[in-house]
Amino acid sequence: MRNKNMTHRTILRRVFSVILLILSLYIIILGVIELPPYGAPDNPVHNYVAQRYIEDALEDTGVLNMVTAIIVDYRAYDTLIETTVLFTAIMAVMITLKKDPSKN
Amino acid sequence: MILGTGDLIMMIFFAILIIIALCVTFVQDLLYVVIIFGVYSLIMALLWLHLNSPDLAITEAAAGIGVTTLMITLIRRTVRREN
Amino acid sequence: MLDFVLKSVVTVLIPFIQMFGLYVIFHGALSPGGSFAGGMILGLGFIALNVVFGLEKGQEKFSDEMAGFLVSLGPIWYGSIGLVGILRGANFLVNKDSGLPMGEPGTLISGGMISLITLGIGIKVASTIVTLFNALTEEE
Numbered sequence: 001m002r003n004k005n006m007t008h009r010t011i012l013r014r015v016f017s018v019i020l021l022i023l024s025l026y027i028i029i030l031g032v033i034e035l036p037p038y039g040a041p042d043n044p045v046h047n048y049v050a051q052r053y054i055e056d057a058l059e060d061t062g063v064l065n066m067v068t069a070i071i072v073d074y075r076a077y078d079t080l081i082e083t084t085v086l087f088t089a090i091m092a093v094m095i096t097l098k099k100d101p102s103k104n
Numbered sequence: 105m106i107l108g109t110g111d112l113i114m115m116i117f118f119a120i121l122i123i124i125a126l127c128v129t130f131v132q133d134l135l136y137v138v139i140i141f142g143v144y145s146l147i148m149a150l151l152w153l154h155l156n157s158p159d160l161a162i163t164e165a166a167a168g169i170g171v172t173t174l175m176i177t178l179i180r181r182t183v184r185r186e187n
Numbered sequence: 188m189l190d191f192v193l194k195s196v197v198t199v200l201i202p203f204i205q206m207f208g209l210y211v212i213f214h215g216a217l218s219p220g221g222s223f224a225g226g227m228i229l230g231l232g233f234i235a236l237n238v239v240f241g242l243e244k245g246q247e248k249f250s251d252e253m254a255g256f257l258v259s260l261g262p263i264w265y266g267s268i269g270l271v272g273i274l275r276g277a278n279f280l281v282n283k284d285s286g287l288p289m290g291e292p293g294t295l296i297s298g299g300m301i302s303l304i305t306l307g308i309g310i311k312v313a314s315t316i317v318t319l320f321n322a323l324t325e326e327e
Contacts, residue, residue, distance in 0.1 A: 087258060
């Protein structure tokens with residue numbers, strides 16, 4: 001893998017990719033620093049939306065598992081479109097890969 | 105900020121994840137890469153379980169360990185890495 | 188794939204895998220899990236059958252026509268359950284106002300349309316994975 005006689009193009013390409021990696025790492029770290037601490041009670045996640053789901057989910061849907069209540073009941077449109085996305089993906093795969101049985 | 109036992113476990117998990125991600129880049133044999141990637145999903149499922157989200161843990165275990173490993177193994181048969 | 192040990196082990200394991208997948212699907216309203224994870228486990232059972240016993244044996248159990256039919260059935264089933272709400276004079280995809288029996292929370296049949304939708308998505312995901320696997324394998 002590591003030859004002694006690497007061309008200048010290869011060295012330049014590697015230096016350029018390392019610089020790109022460091023730049024993107026810097027940007028990611030800049031974003032992560034802004035995040036609130038994990039598990040703190042006054043995070044912006046803990047607002048009235050989560051409060052309402054936790055209090056009313058059992059009464060609204062009659063389902064113990066709150067994740068299922070949100071996926072299938074509160075966000076039913078999302079899941080419907082997600083199912084359609086799966087259907088479209090499998091249709092594309094079938095069109096691309098499936099052999100024509102009439103040719104054999 | 106005081107670190108508890110849970111934070112320590114999470115840090116160990118994250119360290120293992122980073123090591124596995126580096127291994128995926130540097131290991132030559134593609135079959136080993138697929139297996140290491142399955143281990144990544146396993147550690148990720150344990151991490152989800154530790155973060156109190158068993159739904160995601162089950163989905164990660166089924167999708168990451170089962171389906172992704174299988175599909176990449178299938179695709180690997182058609183790909184050859186140079187050198 | 189003529190290994191005797193592999194065939195024996197998979198023959199014993201497949202019913203348990205399928206049973207666990209169906210358990211995760213049907214208990215999606217009660218315990219962690221749900222339709223997508225359960226459907227994937229159910230599909231992995233069929234894929235294990237395909238890998239070990241060959242595609243012909245797998246086609247006997249779960250043919251491509253059946254898989255294509257079930258893939259198409261999933262969204263249709265979901266949408267028609269959503270239409271029940273419109274028939275009862277409420278919005279599309281409502282649960283509580285649609286008139287389906289809500290049951291008692293904590294029992295297996297509860298939550299109105301949620302169990303039905305979960306079953307539909309689970310079958311759809313399972314057949315999707317099996318179809319994907321068969322399409323990728325026949326490429327050779």
